Amino acid sequence: MNTLKASRISTAAGRFAKLIWRPSHLVRVHASAPPLTRQISMDAQSVASRLSNSGLLRSQGLIGGKWVDAYDRKTLKVYNPATGEVVADVSCMGGRETNDAISSAYDAFHSWSKLTAAERSRFLRRWYDLLIAHREELGQLITLEQGKPLKEALGEVSYGAGFIEFYAEEAKRVYGDIIPSPLADRRLFVLKQPVGVVGSITPWNFPLAMITRKVGPALACGCTVVIKPSELTPLTALAAAELSLQAGIPPGVVNVVMGNAPEIGDSLLASTQVRKITFTGSTAVGKKLMTGAGGTVKRVSLELGGNAPCIVFDDADLDVAVKGTLAAKFRNSGQTCVCANRVLVQEGIYEKFANALSKAVQNLQVGDGFTEGVVQGPLINEAAVRKVESFIEDAISKGAKILHGGKRHSLGMTFYEPTVISDVKSEMLLSREEVFGPVAPLLRFKTEDEAIHLANDTNAGLAAYIFTNNMQRSWRVSEALEYGLVGVNEGIISTEVAPFGGIKQSGLGREGSKYGMDEYLEVKYVCLGNMNSN
Numbered sequence: 001m002n003t004l005k006a007s008r009i010s011t012a013a014g015r016f017a018k019l020i021w022r023p024s025h026l027v028r029v030h031a032s033a034p035p036l037t038r039q040i041s042m043d044a045q046s047v048a049s050r051l052s053n054s055g056l057l058r059s060q061g062l063i064g065g066k067w068v069d070a071y072d073r074k075t076l077k078v079y080n081p082a083t084g085e086v087v088a089d090v091s092c093m094g095g096r097e098t099n100d101a102i103s104s105a106y107d108a109f110h111s112w113s114k115l116t117a118a119e120r121s122r123f124l125r126r127w128y129d130l131l132i133a134h135r136e137e138l139g140q141l142i143t144l145e146q147g148k149p150l151k152e153a154l155g156e157v158s159y160g161a162g163f164i165e166f167y168a169e170e171a172k173r174v175y176g177d178i179i180p181s182p183l184a185d186r187r188l189f190v191l192k193q194p195v196g197v198v199g200s201i202t203p204w205n206f207p208l209a210m211i212t213r214k215v216g217p218a219l220a221c222g223c224t225v226v227i228k229p230s231e232l233t234p235l236t237a238l239a240a241a242e243l244s245l246q247a248g249i250p251p252g253v254v255n256v257v258m259g260n261a262p263e264i265g266d267s268l269l270a271s272t273q274v275r276k277i278t279f280t281g282s283t284a285v286g287k288k289l290m291t292g293a294g295g296t297v298k299r300v301s302l303e304l305g306g307n308a309p310c311i312v313f314d315d316a317d318l319d320v321a322v323k324g325t326l327a328a329k330f331r332n333s334g335q336t337c338v339c340a341n342r343v344l345v346q347e348g349i350y351e352k353f354a355n356a357l358s359k360a361v362q363n364l365q366v367g368d369g370f371t372e373g374v375v376q377g378p379l380i381n382e383a384a385v386r387k388v389e390s391f392i393e394d395a396i397s398k399g400a401k402i403l404h405g406g407k408r409h410s411l412g413m414t415f416y417e418p419t420v421i422s423d424v425k426s427e428m429l430l431s432r433e434e435v436f437g438p439v440a441p442l443l444r445f446k447t448e449d450e451a452i453h454l455a456n457d458t459n460a461g462l463a464a465y466i467f468t469n470n471m472q473r474s475w476r477v478s479e480a481l482e483y484g485l486v487g488v489n490e491g492i493i494s495t496e497v498a499p500f501g502g503i504k505q506s507g508l509g510r511e512g513s514k515y516g517m518d519e520y521l522e523v524k525y526v527c528l529g530n531m532n533s534n
């Protein structure tokens with residue numbers, strides 16, 4: 001049995017919370033409440049049995065406030081990627097269950113949207129409190145089905161719950177407008193109203209936060225939701241949904257279906273009752289959904305893949321650049337959409353930076369996310385490892401050199417060695433596509449203009465990072481980068497209070513912050529005429 005130290009975080013001071021990544025973990029730190037530390041001991045099996053006793057290990061879908069099996073009783077298996085063991089059999093649903101979930105959400109919309117903002121806010125706040133009260137179980141569940149180290153998983157729970165807290169507050173700030181009328185006998189108003197039923201489709205890499213980032217603002221605005229989590233990681237979504245019921249959120253406001261993804265997606269797209277699709281995942285699936293939404297002219301928000309450049313200039317502080325790159329690249333074993341995908345290094349600092357990064361990467365401990373000290377978990381599945389292998393083979397065949405790692409880890413399963421690879425060129429797969437694994441490819445550049453050109457030479461436009469001590473350069477380059485998010489001398493920039501989203505083929509719309517509310521609101525213009533009559 002492993003002994004593990006988990007950081008426990010107070011629920012106070014949420015607004016001042018920020019995400020940080022230390023080589024050893026990702027946690028959300030609260031300004032006024034230092035984390036307490038306590039010992040917990042566990043292995044995957046004892047975690048599963050404890051979760052089962054807590055009532056949070058659910059295996060059925062949630063439709064209209066009831067836990068239901070797939071109508072044909074089919075199930076699908078959820079695996080622990082660190083061990084290959086089956087964690088649970090969950091309902092494998094399809095179109096019929098999705099249609100019922102949509103009807104439940106549609107019925108619930110009429111009453112939920114009519115609550116006062118303060119009432120919806122209180123429901124969300126109670127949900128947030130429960131997510132935080134069950135932080136440890138939720139963190140364990142994330143590690144169990146997704147594989148990330150427990151400390152990172154606990155960080156995700158705080159981050160994910162933060163969206164519910166933030167939007168509990170934001171619910172009360174949906175303001176309309178009064179427009180000065182061009183005609184004396186008219187008054188012009190703008191109302192903001194909820195979009196309606198929202199279909200929310202999410203990936204496996206952040207099993208909680210990618211859901212709460214959508215559902216928080218949707219519920220705050222008065223919308224109801226049908227959630228379709230990834231089939232690889234449905235357990236966290238189901239546990240969060242169970243807590244939404246415990247928070248008193250009325251039946252039908254939150255529904256969860258999972259199983260046959262294309263069938264569920266098609267039902268959501270075809271329904272005229274679903275007024276919006278919000279999707280986080282690959283660009284390929286996002287494009288399909290965007291096309292499909294055209295049939296019923298639904299609103300669409302898309303958070304898609306990235307190809308983040310991390311630019312290290314000669315004038316950067318070497319330690320800051322190495323620490324920031326390590327954080328931006330190796331968080332969740334390289335499996336985040338904002339992970340640095342290409343590290344562009346100016347020629348004057350290239351050798352020093354390559355050596356320092358390789359040295360730092362040697363210290364990243366790989367293993368089961370429940371083992372103390374582990375900072376790199378397994379990749380999600382065999383296909384993910386094969387993708388990394390093929391990208392490395394492609395790069396080596398075209399002249400790149402491995403500085404550290406470069407192969408499967410001796411632990412087997414889907415563990416891959418944290419890798420630094422130099423002499424990467426822009427025509428290699430590592431530069432063209434998202435590797436989604438623990439590989440830092442180093443590319444050399446000479447001038448600022450060349451770095452900007454290389455960085456923008458992609459269809460993606462999600463996150464970019466710059467390391468420089470020159471203030472003017474940091475402004476110039478931030479403005480020139482065709483990306484939705486830019487980190488300057490910082491490798492972890494996500495927080496619920498700031499807008500998150502991409503441009504170009506990385507997506508449409510923003511999540512988090514006050515801007516995240518607009519995605520779930522319609523603007524209605526009301527003209528009040530004949531004002532001069534008695």
Ligand SMILES: NC(=O)c1ccc[n+]([C@@H]2O[C@H](COP(=O)([O-])OP(=O)(O)OC[C@H]3O[C@@H](n4cnc5c(N)ncnc54)[C@H](O)[C@@H]3O)[C@@H](O)[C@H]2O)c1
Nearest residue numbers: 202203204229230261262265281282285303304305306337
């Ligand atoms: N921009 C962001 O905020 C963000 C965040 C996390 C992940 N991502 C991206 O997600 C990708 C990794 O996640 P993934 O492998 O789960 O992506 P994916 O596109 O394969 O799957 C995402 C979700 O879509 C569902 N899906 C697949 N086919 C579908 C269909 N035809 N109709 C409806 N739903 C369908 C999946 O079951 C899953 O729930 C990466 O490209 C990553 O960059 C982006």
Ligand SMILES: O=CCCC(=O)O
Nearest residue numbers: 205206336337338494
């Ligand atoms: O993988 C995408 C989300 C990562 C984040 O929110 O920082």
